[in-house]
Each structure stands twice: as C-alpha cells, then as structure tokens.
Amino acid sequence: xxxxxxxxxxxxxxxxxxxxxxxxxxxxxxxxxxxxxxxxxxxxxxxxxxxxxxxxxxxxxxxxxxxxxxxxxxxxxxxxxxxxxxxxxxxxxxxxxxxxxxxxxxxxxxxxxxxxxxxxxxxxxxxxxxxxxxxxxxxxxxxx
Amino acid sequence: xxxxxxxxxxxxxxxxxxxxxxxxxxxxxxxxxxxxxxxxxxxxxxxxxxxxxxxxxxxxxxxxxxxxxxxxxxxxxxxxxxxxxxxxxxxxxxxxxxxxxxxxxxxxxxxxxxxxxxxxxxxxxxxxxxxxxxxxxxxxxxxxxxxxxxxxxxxxxxxxxxxxxxxxxxxxxxxxxxxxxxxxxxxxxxxxxxxxxxxxxxxxxxxxxxxxxxxxxxxxxxxxxxxxxxxxxxxxxxxxxxxxxxxxxxxxxx
Numbered sequence: 114x115x116x117x118x119x120x121x122x123x124x125x126x127x128x129x130x131x132x133x134x135x136x137x138x139x140x141x142x143x144x145x146x147x148x149x150x151x152x153x154x155x156x157x158x159x160x161x162x163x164x165x166x167x168x169x170x171x172x173x174x175x176x177x178x179x180x181x182x183x184x185x186x187x188x189x190x191x192x193x194x195x196x197x198x199x200x201x202x203x204x205x206x207x208x209x210x211x212x213x214x215x216x217x218x219x220x221x222x223x224x225x226x227x228x229x230x231x232x233x234x235x236x237x238x239x240x241x242x243x244x245x246x247x248x249x250x251x252x253x254x255x256x257x
Numbered sequence: 258x259x260x261x262x263x264x265x266x267x268x269x270x271x272x273x274x275x276x277x278x279x280x281x282x283x284x285x286x287x288x289x290x291x292x293x294x295x296x297x298x299x300x301x302x303x304x305x306x307x308x309x310x311x312x313x314x315x316x317x318x319x320x321x322x323x324x325x326x327x328x329x330x331x332x333x334x335x336x337x338x339x340x341x342x343x344x345x346x347x348x349x350x351x352x353x354x355x356x357x358x359x360x361x362x363x364x365x366x367x368x369x370x371x372x373x374x375x376x377x378x379x380x381x382x383x384x385x386x387x388x389x390x391x392x393x394x395x396x397x398x399x400x401x402x403x404x405x406x407x408x409x410x411x412x413x414x415x416x417x418x419x420x421x422x423x424x425x426x427x428x429x430x431x432x433x434x435x436x437x438x439x440x441x442x443x444x445x446x447x448x449x450x451x452x453x454x455x456x457x458x459x460x461x462x463x464x465x466x467x468x469x470x471x472x473x474x475x476x477x478x479x480x481x482x483x484x485x486x487x488x489x490x491x492x493x494x495x496x497x498x499x500x501x502x503x504x505x506x507x508x509x510x511x
Contacts, residue, residue: 150451151381193441193452194387245443 114224115176116253118161121225125183125249126159132207135187145186146244151240155207164210167252176256180201183227183249185215188242196240204243208232216247226255263287263353265334268402269344271359272417278328281357283344284321291320296347299324301341301359304339312345334361336478338415362417363480368401369422370429375437378430386440393437400432402438407467413491414474420482424472424491467491 116124129135134155138148154245164181170188173176189204191197197240230248237244266284273279281299285292294317301310309331315324321456322344334340340359343354372392376383386393405416419425438456443451471488475481 115471190384192385192387193444194389196445199388238447239450240447241451 115256116224117255118164118181120250121181121183121253122159124162124218125185125215125227126165127249128218129157129159129185129187129211132210132214135211142184142186145188148188150241152165153188154190155187156184157185157211160184160186176254178252178254181251181253183215183251185211185247185249186244187211188244190242191236191240193240201243203237204234204245208234208245208247209247212247215247225251227251263292263348263355265344265355265357267357269405269416270338271357272362272365273340273359273367274362275328275331275334276328278325280323280325281342281359282321282323283342283357284347285346285348285355290422292346292348293320294322294346294348295350297322298345300343300345301326302341302343303334304337309334315344331361334362334417336363358430360415360417364417365477366405366416366419366422368397368429369426370397370401370433373428374426375434379434382437393433396436396440397429397433400429400436403432404429404467408491409493413470414472414489418475418478419490420473420475420485424470424488427466428463428470431459431466435459435463457484469498 126137130137136152136156138145138153138156138158140148142158145156145158148156160183161186162182164179167178167180169175169178179235187207189200189207191200191204211234216227216229227249230250232248233246235244235246236242264286266286271281273281273398284386285294296315298312299310299315299322300308300312303309310324310326315322317323325359338358338360340361342359344355344357347353364419372394375393375397384394408414408416435456438452438459442450442452442456447453470491472491473482473485473487474489476483
C-alpha cells in the first residue's frame, strides 16, 4: 500500500495531536522557534526531513520502498518560578507521551512502520521554553 | 532586658471604622517564623492620650495577637489620625511592647485591582503562575501597601478620605505587574531578558500613573465628597517663584 510523504506527515501529526493540549504550529518546521511566545506552549511541528531508497528492485507495480526521517519538534513552557525541576520534568513526561502516540501510527495504519531514534532537548537562554526534537524513521512505499 | 529585635508586621497604620466591631492583629516575626506569645495585653490611646482600651487581655490564636473592638467603642471618638495601639506581648517570659499608629475612620479604602485585572492585560500570565500560587494576590497586596505608604510619606493625602477608589487602579496594576515580572526575572538568574524589560516598563508606567493620580476627596471627614465635580491632585503643584518677566514685557508692548 502506498503512503506519500504528506500522508506520513499527516498521520504522525494526527497522532501527536491526540496528546492532551498539543496544537500544530503555523510555522514551517524550520522556523518553529519563531512561534509566538503566547501560543508556543505545547505547540508542535512535524518535519519530513530526509528520505532514502532501500535496496529494492523498485518495480513500477510495487513502487519505491523508502526510509524517511520524521522529526517531531514541540515546545513546553518553563514557568519562571518552576523552571527546574517541575516544568522540566513535565516536558520530559510530555516527550514520553508524544513518542508513545507517534509509535501508535503503525498499529493504526499498516501502510508503514515507524520507530523512534533519538531526542534532542534544548533550553534557550531566556529559559522560557524547552524545545524537544524527536527523530523517527518510517519505512513506507511510494507509487506513481 | 532582652533587646531581641522582634519584627511586628506593620505595613500601614491601622484603620478602625466607627460603629463596627473589628479585629486588629499584630503578627510578630523572628527568624522567619511567627513568634509564640504567652500573654498579650492591648491598649488603645486616642489623640489626647486617653485610654479607650486599657490593658485588656487579648487572644493570640495561631500565635497571632488579636483584639476585637466592640461595636460602640469608637462612637464618641473624633475622626482622624493620632490614635495609638499598644501591644504588650510576653515572649519567652519577657514583656515586649509594640506600637502601631491608628486612625478612626468612617470608611476604609479598598483596592480595585484583582488577579483578573493582571491576566486581562497579559493572557499568558495565568499560565506563568507559579505552581505554589493560585493567584497573584500576594504581589497585588504588596503593591497596595506600597501605594498607601507612599501616599502618606509624600503627603499626598489620607487614603481613607479618598472617595474614588478607582483613582489608584493604574498605579496599582502597574506596580503589581512590576513585582510579578521582577520576581520572574530574579528567579531566572539572568542579567537581562524579557521579564526584566517588562518589569522596567511597568515600573516606568507606575511612576507615570502615580504622578497623574487625582481623586475625589473628603477633607472634612463627612463621608461625602467636598466637591464631587472637582478632582483633587494627589500632589499639589506649588510655585515658589514669581511669574516670568517676559510675559509682563510682552503685555506692556501691546
């Protein structure tokens, strides 16, 4: 079954949205950090960053079997008087929820498989937000 | 005699309303904790040094000295300043006497700023509220006491004679926001940042608002405005010089 790149992005985004309070950012993924402060809390973006063909025959009838990197980035507010550990821990717990929900993509749609690779957590100088970038790898087939 | 400098919490003079039963309190602190008294006596002097309450036994529930004035106690007392509360508190077997100025008034002045007034201007502020607080009331209260104290120290008037409570709204709101954002900034340990910018901005606005305060006033303690149509400036402008000579010269030429 074919899954386009946009299908993949939408499926992942839909599952992230199932985590309480998460809202899709209006900024392109590369400019996620420009999200307004007032609505940045629990906003997220899903980037389909890179795809590579797997060693297959790529028969036209079957399509191209590809491996695509998906990066989910979200922000979590750090309240000034609760930066650490209260809100820092809350962000880590949210990260776990997001990972679990993204991995449920596979059970909901047999068209592709997805697995979690890594997390990068960053607190900016202002200490107003922590941003977490989660990298996943999806295996799917695209056809004409 | 012990000279331990116990600190009674006195923010502004106590206001005693005529014709009302009311309770005065005097929490006393040392080393960050409420001091536990073993006996409390209360005396209230009027401006002529006459004792309206003479060494009465006071209670101290939760270690806070407390005295309830009877409804009719102040019926014959003159309105205004000059009253004195004297609390003789026994701490560790010694008697310490704490004084607090008081005034007999017709009505107290109440603040008009609440938590909703702060979050109304900063939608994000509700989300930034520390987990240990359910509102920004502590900042609002501290700002209010600061305003009332400043009003008195600058000779701007007596708060209980101000009829128009809304006159302090702008200054109160900005000073409370200044305290909130300054605390945010202080907690983050930064030398600059958005919270410091906001704190400074609100401090400037507070000072501007403070200069512009004017209100309807009750000079005569009658309970009604002297002139409802004429608001009085908090700080009257006093000119210590003659009118400029240039104006006279130009007038003569015509």
